[in-house]
Amino acid sequence: MSGQWIADFLKVGDLPDVAVLGLVMALALGAVAQMAMLGFALNFEMKKFFGASVKNGMMVALLRTVFAAGLAAFVGYGTLYILSFWVSLTTFWGVFLQAAGAFLTSAICYAWIMYFGGSEEVRSVVEAFKRHAFSQSALPASIDDESRLQTK
Amino acid sequence: MVLRLLQKEIPSIHGAAFLIGAAGLLSRLLGVFRDRLLASQFGASRTLDVYYASFQIPDFVFTVFLVGAASAAIIPLFLKFSAEERGKAEKLIGGLLSVFSVGAVVIAGGVAVFASTLVTFIAPGFSPAEHELMTRMTRIMMISPVFLGFSNIIAAVMQARRQFLVFALTAIVYNIGIILGILFFVPIMGARGLAWGVVLGAALHLAIQIPVLWRVKFWPIFTSWSRIQGLSEVFMLSLPRVFALSLNQVMMLILVALGSLLAAGSIAIFQFSNNLRYLPIGIFGVSYAIAAFPKLTEAALKKSGKEFSGDLNAMVETILFWVVPLAFLTVVLRAHIVRLGLGAGYFSWGDTRLTAGVFFLGGYAPYRGGPRHSFDRHDYRSPVAAFYPRLLRAWQHSASICRFAFDGAGGCGIRSFSTLAFYGPPLERPVDRGFS
Numbered sequence: 001m002s003g004q005w006i007a008d009f010l011k012v013g014d015l016p017d018v019a020v021l022g023l024v025m026a027l028a029l030g031a032v033a034q035m036a037m038l039g040f041a042l043n044f045e046m047k048k049f050f051g052a053s054v055k056n057g058m059m060v061a062l063l064r065t066v067f068a069a070g071l072a073a074f075v076g077y078g079t080l081y082i083l084s085f086w087v088s089l090t091t092f093w094g095v096f097l098q099a100a101g102a103f104l105t106s107a108i109c110y111a112w113i114m115y116f117g118g119s120e121e122v123r124s125v126v127e128a129f130k131r132h133a134f135s136q137s138a139l140p141a142s143i144d145d146e147s148r149l150q151t152k
Numbered sequence: 153m154v155l156r157l158l159q160k161e162i163p164s165i166h167g168a169a170f171l172i173g174a175a176g177l178l179s180r181l182l183g184v185f186r187d188r189l190l191a192s193q194f195g196a197s198r199t200l201d202v203y204y205a206s207f208q209i210p211d212f213v214f215t216v217f218l219v220g221a222a223s224a225a226i227i228p229l230f231l232k233f234s235a236e237e238r239g240k241a242e243k244l245i246g247g248l249l250s251v252f253s254v255g256a257v258v259i260a261g262g263v264a265v266f267a268s269t270l271v272t273f274i275a276p277g278f279s280p281a282e283h284e285l286m287t288r289m290t291r292i293m294m295i296s297p298v299f300l301g302f303s304n305i306i307a308a309v310m311q312a313r314r315q316f317l318v319f320a321l322t323a324i325v326y327n328i329g330i331i332l333g334i335l336f337f338v339p340i341m342g343a344r345g346l347a348w349g350v351v352l353g354a355a356l357h358l359a360i361q362i363p364v365l366w367r368v369k370f371w372p373i374f375t376s377w378s379r380i381q382g383l384s385e386v387f388m389l390s391l392p393r394v395f396a397l398s399l400n401q402v403m404m405l406i407l408v409a410l411g412s413l414l415a416a417g418s419i420a421i422f423q424f425s426n427n428l429r430y431l432p433i434g435i436f437g438v439s440y441a442i443a444a445f446p447k448l449t450e451a452a453l454k455k456s457g458k459e460f461s462g463d464l465n466a467m468v469e470t471i472l473f474w475v476v477p478l479a480f481l482t483v484v485l486r487a488h489i490v491r492l493g494l495g496a497g498y499f500s501w502g503d504t505r506l507t508a509g510v511f512f513l514g515g516y517a518p519y520r521g522g523p524r525h526s527f528d529r530h531d532y533r534s535p536v537a538a539f540y541p542r543l544l545r546a547w548q549h550s551a552s553i554c555r556f557a558f559d560g561a562g563g564c565g566i567r568s569f570s571t572l573a574f575y576g577p578p579l580e581r582p583v584d585r586g587f588s
Contacts, residue, residue: 006513007509010508010509010512010513011505011509012505012506012508012509015502015505015506016415017414017415017417017418017506018506018509019414019415019418020411020414020415020418020421020422020506020510021509021510021513023407023410023411023414023418023422023510024422024425024426024510024513024514025513026407027403027407027426027514028513028514030403046457046460046461049452049455049457050455050456050457050460050461051457058465058468058469061468061469061472061473062472062476065472065473065476065477066476068477069476069477069479069480070480072477072480072481073477073480073481073483073484076480076481076484076485077484080484080485089491092492092495095488095491095492095495096492098488099485099488099489099492102481102484102485102488103481103485106477106480106481106484107477110477114473119473120469121469121470121473
């Protein structure tokens with residue numbers, strides 16, 4: 001794979017000193033290899049120590065999360081494209097608005113896919129919100145004024 | 153009242169993770185603010201390259217200090233001793249503090265003496281003037297690992313006692329110290345002010361834990377160290393972790409050495425993007441890993457594979473839930489994130505674009521914090537073994553990629569046979585030339 005191709009892909013091919021990309025590529029490739037090795041080591045050690053391996057659910061969770069996150073990122077990219085017609089990148093607030101818009105649409109899309117995909121994390125947040133947000137019991141019965149009493 | 157709050161025990165993983173995550177978020181945001189200040193004052197310049205290169209020796213020494221201060225080794229023994237006999241755990245911590253204080257003075261002093269020679273190996277591409285500045289900054293920064301080492305021992309006790317609040321605050325005050333250095337020391341002392349800011353941050357890192365230490369009464373014990381049970385066990389448990397982390401430091405040394413041979417600002421850009429990359433990792437990954445560690449330890453001590461696996465799965469799934477979408481968003485919003493975080497003052501649009509590119513590539517590098525699980529079971533070798541492929545690959549790839557990138561950019565460096573021999577052999581199939 002050509003270094004120039006990577007630089008062009010990242011839209012920095014026209015800059016004079018981009019060799020630093022090589023440093024971070026080295027780091028990323030090494031980290032991927034290490035993660036794989038650690039995964040195998042963990043499974044091996046657990047079998048040896050406990051006589052049982054890690055539950056298989058982890059890989060399913062990973063694939064489901066990657067799928068949802070990929071779709072959400074695609075939606076975010078679309079949002080950026082649409083926003084760029086109205087919001088310029090020449091000011092701090094322009095950059096902020098574009099980023100915030102893309103982040104929000106991506107987050108909503110991700111949460112929606114994960115919720116219908118049966119994610120426990122999203123469901124527990126939704127349940128907690130339903131249970132507490134509109135309930136009278138969400139408010140404390142009394143205010144803990146211990147600190148106020150002690151300062152007197 | 154404040155002391156009572158700092159000492160509050162947090163029994164649940166989620167509660168502790170939330171607290172550490174919230175503190176981590178604040179600390180990371182302060183870190184972005186710190187980097188923004190650095191970027192706006194210096195840009196992606198050689199001065200910042202020197203600053204980041206000066207961190208290498210203190211960081212390496214701090215890693216060596218972890219032989220007696222690795223929380224991953226202290227926590228399991230501390231929990232075990234606390235359950236066995238009253239006063240036994242206190243004796244262990246007291247012994248560790250005394251051994252560390254003697255070792256720290258000797259090692260830090262020795263490194264400070266030889267700093268001028270060491271910097272020429274760490275940053276071969278710097279000019280003599282830059283080496284001079286780096287030597288001065290390294291000598292100043294050598295104070296910080298001593299503070300951080302003490303702080304780490306105390307932090308291990310706090311974690312084992314599930315007093316996560318004070319532990320969570322340490323990273324915040326560390327960054328505040330560095331920020332104060334940028335704002336108040338740099339105008340007076342120039343670049344050396346950055347180094348004094350690091351020392352101030354490390355001092356605050358330790359100082360915030362002193363009141364709680366006072367309360368729990370863990371003090372250095374200057375007695376015959378052979379009479380203190382568990383000291384040798386801590387060292388034995390720490391050694392593989394220290395070795396693994398040292399390899400990581402060696403890898404960073406290689407990358408920084410190569411960075412010093414690249415254009416001015418390359419090390420700074422690499423470091424900025426690395427810091428941004430750690431923003432979500434530090435908030436979600438590390439907080440869950442730290443909070444779950446005592447629980448995993450307990451499950452391992454009980455030899456309960458079901459409990460261990462359940463806790464581990466829950467933790468990994470939750471981390472994935474947060475980190476994976478953030479990784480994808482990093483790709484989409486890389487330029488926006490870098491511009492919002494660092495785009496001020498002397499940090500140009502070109503610097504922003506290049507940092508965004510580096511940030512994109514680094515976003516795929518998973519966090520390296522895995523080996524802790526081995527210490528629950530007093531396993532000494534696995535963390536080291538797991539590290540070899542990363543080091544070897546980083547070594548090979550960095551040498552090869554940079555060599556060809558250099559050639560493409562006009563051949564400014566690693567050409568001699570001896571240098572290539574030091575930085576490692578090329579890949580089996582060379583990467584095509586040129587990033588420029």
